[in-house]
Amino acid sequence: xxxxxxEPGLAAPEQGPRTLAPFGRRACRVVANERIGPxxxxxxxxxTGPPPxxxxxxxxxxxxxxxxxxxxxxLGRAFSVCRAHGRRLEFLLEAIGPxxxxxxxLDLAEDVWVVGPLGIGFADPEPGGRALLVxxxxxxxxxxxxxxxxxxxxxxxxxLLGFRNESYAHAAxxxxxxxxxxxxxxSGPWHHGLVTELLEESLTPGDQVYACGPAPMLEAVRxxxxxxxxxxxxxxxxxxxxxxGACFGCVVRTRDGYRxxxxxxxxxxxxxxxxxxx
Amino acid sequence: MTVATARPKGLxxxxxxxxxxxxxxxxxxxxDAIAAMRTFGAPARDELPFAAFVSKTITVAPRGGNPPPRxxxxxxxxxxxxxxxxxxxxxxxxxxxxELATLPVPLIVSVAGFSLDExxxxxxxxxxxPEVAALELNVSCPNVKSGCVIxxxxxxxxxxxxxxxxxxxxxxIVKLTPNVSDVVPVALAAQEGGADALSLINTLRATAVHPxxxxxxxxxxxxxxxxxxxxPVALALTTQVxxxxxxxxxxxxxxxxxxDALDFLQAGASCVAVGTENFRDPGAGARICDELAQQLRxxxxxxxxxxxxxxxxxxxxx
Numbered sequence: 001x002x003x004x005x006x007e008p009g010l011a012a013p014e015q016g017p018r019t020l021a022p023f024g025r026r027a028c029r030v031v032a033n034e035r036i037g038p039x040x041x042x043x044x045x046x047x048t049g050p051p052p053x054x055x056x057x058x059x060x061x062x063x064x065x066x067x068x069x070x071x072x073x074x075l076g077r078a079f080s081v082c083r084a085h086g087r088r089l090e091f092l093l094e095a096i097g098p099x100x101x102x103x104x105x106l107d108l109a110e111d112v113w114v115v116g117p118l119g120i121g122f123a124d125p126e127p128g129g130r131a132l133l134v135x136x137x138x139x140x141x142x143x144x145x146x147x148x149x150x151x152x153x154x155x156x157x158x159x160l161l162g163f164r165n166e167s168y169a170h171a172a173x174x175x176x177x178x179x180x181x182x183x184x185x186x187s188g189p190w191h192h193g194l195v196t197e198l199l200e201e202s203l204t205p206g207d208q209v210y211a212c213g214p215a216p217m218l219e220a221v222r223x224x225x226x227x228x229x230x231x232x233x234x235x236x237x238x239x240x241x242x243x244x245g246a247c248f249g250c251v252v253r254t255r256d257g258y259r260x261x262x263x264x265x266x267x268x269x270x271x272x273x274x275x276x277x278x
Numbered sequence: 279m280t281v282a283t284a285r286p287k288g289l290x291x292x293x294x295x296x297x298x299x300x301x302x303x304x305x306x307x308x309x310d311a312i313a314a315m316r317t318f319g320a321p322a323r324d325e326l327p328f329a330a331f332v333s334k335t336i337t338v339a340p341r342g343g344n345p346p347p348r349x350x351x352x353x354x355x356x357x358x359x360x361x362x363x364x365x366x367x368x369x370x371x372x373x374x375x376x377e378l379a380t381l382p383v384p385l386i387v388s389v390a391g392f393s394l395d396e397x398x399x400x401x402x403x404x405x406x407x408p409e410v411a412a413l414e415l416n417v418s419c420p421n422v423k424s425g426c427v428i429x430x431x432x433x434x435x436x437x438x439x440x441x442x443x444x445x446x447x448x449x450x451i452v453k454l455t456p457n458v459s460d461v462v463p464v465a466l467a468a469q470e471g472g473a474d475a476l477s478l479i480n481t482l483r484a485t486a487v488h489p490x491x492x493x494x495x496x497x498x499x500x501x502x503x504x505x506x507x508x509x510p511v512a513l514a515l516t517t518q519v520x521x522x523x524x525x526x527x528x529x530x531x532x533x534x535x536x537x538d539a540l541d542f543l544q545a546g547a548s549c550v551a552v553g554t555e556n557f558r559d560p561g562a563g564a565r566i567c568d569e570l571a572q573q574l575r576x577x578x579x580x581x582x583x584x585x586x587x588x589x590x591x592x593x594x595x596x
Binding site: 241244258 | 309312
């Protein structure tokens with residue numbers, strides 16, 4: 001949604017789909033932690049939280065061993081919900097730093113501090129249109145729950161995924177519908193190249209695009225969709241300290257000024273972004 | 279009944295004329311009550327975990343803030359370089375103040391001017407509003423006329439107080455910066471100029487190097503360090519100021535527990551403010567308040583007021 005009557009540099013509140021979070025943080029028990037290629041899929045039992053919307057996220061930290069030997073991680077880490085069934089929440093993560101390393105090493109029956117669901121999620125496509133889901137790497141996470149939600153409602157979906165190599169592409173197994181996969185190195189029985197090449201081949205007028213992945217991928221998706229006048233919603237990522245609007249750290253530049261991804265995202269309409277946003 | 283008033287009994291404190299249910303506040307810029315209500319709904323208002331709410335700093339003109347990245351996690355801490363994004367005085371009064379006025383606790387509005395004239399405009403614009411209980415002067419910005427950070431030099435501090443003190447009878451709290459060679463002369467200038475309370479510390483100047491490029495990580499080059507990493511520094515500065523002044527002090531810097539809060543009371547603070555810990559735990563203020571009550575009981579102290587008074591009396595004798 002576009003915003004009006006703005007002071008320079010400070011965007012007005014976004015009104016996307018949102019499920020409110022219980023106030024405060026709560027301990028959730030780890031009920032599964034499985035490997036999917038190089039990724040970890042961590043499942044927790046959320047006794048008191050509401051079902052999240054696709055595209056919303058949670059702040060996670062471990063109840064013990066957060067802080068490690070080096071004093072990091074200190075702050076929680078933001079993760080889009082990957083799947084949600086009943087009280088079970090699942091998060092896909094890749095161990096790339098002290099926070100994700102600790103979370104990836106979670107044992108069954110450990111407790112995780114959870115704040116969420118947070119932010120605004122994906123908005124429904126126009127009736128009758130096809131939903132084209134475009135994911136890159138760890139960014140496929142929110143598209144898993146979104147694909148499920150759309151298929152449940154009878155929306156025609158097509159999912160295009162890009163990964164570094166065949167090993168990472170194991171995450172494609174989380175999807176159920178029509179699928180196209182690309183790998184950067186050409187490994188596996190997939191397209192050798194970029195997922196955005198698949199997007200250019202597949203995109204038709206009337207599609208609604210939903211994308212999550214690295215910023216350069218999202219910028220390419222934005223450019224393609226603008227050129228073809230296809231609406232796109234992009235789930236963005238930024239370093240985040242709190243997840244609920246307190247720190248003003250997670251801003252991204254939009255046409256209306258800086259927008260906090262935690263309360264006015266992480267899902268942002270491609271039309272709200274300009275070249276150079278990333 | 280709200281949680282703000284449902285904290286353990288016997289914790290009431292007075293802060294420069296404000297009567298507070300307990301001594302736990304939020305640090306300015308570490309809690310956006312409006313965003314919290316959008317995220318958590320009415321409980322973020324009704325169960326606000328602070329005895330008074332300190333707004334994010336407002337300036338005369340609207341500001342977008344610094345270019346990202348704005349954050350860098352450190353061992354037990356956080357460097358932020360946010361740049362005071364805000365709607366400006368007019369936007370704050372029209373759009374934020376009506377929402378903040380619905381909070382169940384006194385409202386303290388933080389203001390920062392880039393000149394004495396700007397401070398005067400802000401104090402006059404905010405203090406007359408009945409929704410506002412007190413003002414906090416954020417003196418960590420440079421005075422564009424002198425080039426000095428107002429809070430870094432006692433002459434600047436004295437001039438600021440001389441300018442704004444006559445404008446309002448509401449409590450004025452001065453938020454001191456630790457980025458000075460000696461904080462005591464600035465604190466004394468604030469007190470002598472009529473400050474009703476002092477708060478400290480603001481963040482410690484800090485920077486981080488991009489792990490790949492070797493250039494500064496933060497969009498603005500440098501920022502301020504907060505979190506448990508700064509707590510011993512904050513305790514030392516609180517002690518120094520408490521020993522040399524008489525006005526109440528809001529102590530802050532890396533408070534994560536009731537034990538940490540009690541440390542600040544025993545360094546002479548009357549109240550404490552929670553900052554970075556809010557980011558990790560939105561309910562931290564309530565938890566810290568409850569833990570502080572337990573700590574006071576365990577140490578045989580019947581109220582935070584007595585802990586503070588004992589500390590300041592001890593300092594005067596020493």
